[in-house]
Amino acid sequence: NRGTLDKYIGDAQMAFWNAPVNNPQHAKDAVRTAFQMLKSLEEFNAEIKAEGVPAFGMGLGINTDTVVVGNMGSDQRFDYTCLGDGVNLASRLEGQSKPYGVKVIIGPKTAEYVREAYQVVELDLLAVKGKTEPAQIFTVLEGFDAADERVHKEFLKLYRNGEWDTAYKLATDMRHSWKGELTQYYEAMRARIHEFKASPPKNWDGIYRATSK
Numbered sequence: 231n232r233g234t235l236d237k238y239i240g241d242a243q244m245a246f247w248n249a250p251v252n253n254p255q256h257a258k259d260a261v262r263t264a265f266q267m268l269k270s271l272e273e274f275n276a277e278i279k280a281e282g283v284p285a286f287g288m289g290l291g292i293n294t295d296t297v298v299v300g301n302m303g304s305d306q307r308f309d310y311t312c313l314g315d316g317v318n319l320a321s322r323l324e325g326q327s328k329p330y331g332v333k334v335i336i337g338p339k340t341a342e343y344v345r346e347a348y349q350v351v352e353l354d355l356l357a358v359k360g361k362t363e364p365a366q367i368f369t370v371l372e373g374f375d376a377a378d379e380r381v382h383k384e385f386l387k388l389y390r391n392g393e394w395d396t397a398y399k400l401a402t403d404m405r406h407s408w409k410g411e412l413t414q415y416y417e418a419m420r421a422r423i424h425e426f427k428a429s430p431p432k433n434w435d436g437i438y439r440a441t442s443k
Contacts, residue, residue: 231259231266236311242324246312249299257294257343261370264290264334289327293320293337322358323367325443330354331414332369341368349374351408352386353415357439364437371411378407389423390436398423 232253236244245263247256268288275285295316303309316337323335330353341350349371357364385404388397401416401423422438 231263232256233259233263237309244321246297246299246317249312250310257292257340258347260292260294260340261334261336261344261348264292264370265372268333287328288333289324290334291320291322291324291327291336292334292340293317293323294339294343295319295337319358319365322360322440322443326356326358326367326440329418329440329442330367330369331416331418332412334369336368336370338366338368341366341370344370348372349379351379351382351412354386355390355437357437359440359443369412369415371408373409375408378404381407385419389419392426392430392434394423394427398427 231247232251232255233245233247234249236246238244245260247253247260253259267290271286271288279285293316295314297312297314297316299310299312301308301310302313319337323337327333327335332353335353336344336350341352344350350368351371353367353369355364356367381400381404385397385400388400398420401420405413405416426434
C-alpha cells in the first residue's frame, strides 16, 4: 500500500507513508494496511488454532503529523528513518489499544483524513504518558452506522460531564452496538466509570491521563 517498512522493534513493526515518494492518500493507505494486517492475522490464527497453538493478538497505532524523514546517524550507524513528536504519539496510541479494547487507535489528523472512507469513532480525550496536552483519540470501523454514532456521542458527553450513573447505563446499553466491535471498549469504560464513582477524580475536566505507555 505504498508504505515504507522502517524497522522492527522487538515484537513490533514501524512503517510510514508519504516518503520517500509523495502520496496524497497516505492516511487512507495506512488505515487500509491496518485492516489488511488484522485480516491476515485472523487467517494465521485460524491455522495455528487447528494445531492447538494459542491465538496471537495485535494492536495498531496510526498518527498523521509533520516529521523529519531522511538519512540519519553517523559513520557507525546510518539509517533512513523518521523522527518527531508525531512518531512518538503513534507509538503511544499503539500502546493504548489494549487498555481501550480496540485493535486500531488513530490520532486526530488521521481521523480527519479518513472519515469519508471509514467510520471514525472517538474514544476519549487522552493525555498520553509524558504529555500534558491531551489528544482526541479514535478508532476506525469499516461499516457506517449513524444511529450508533449519535448514541455514542451522547455517552461521551455524559462521561465528560461527570454524569457517571447515566454514562454507565448508556455504556452498558452500547455493548452490543457497532456489531459488537466495540464491546471491550465499553466494558473498559464501564470499569473506569465504576472506579470514578467509588473515588471521584478531583477537578475532573474530561481528560483521561494515562499512567502507562
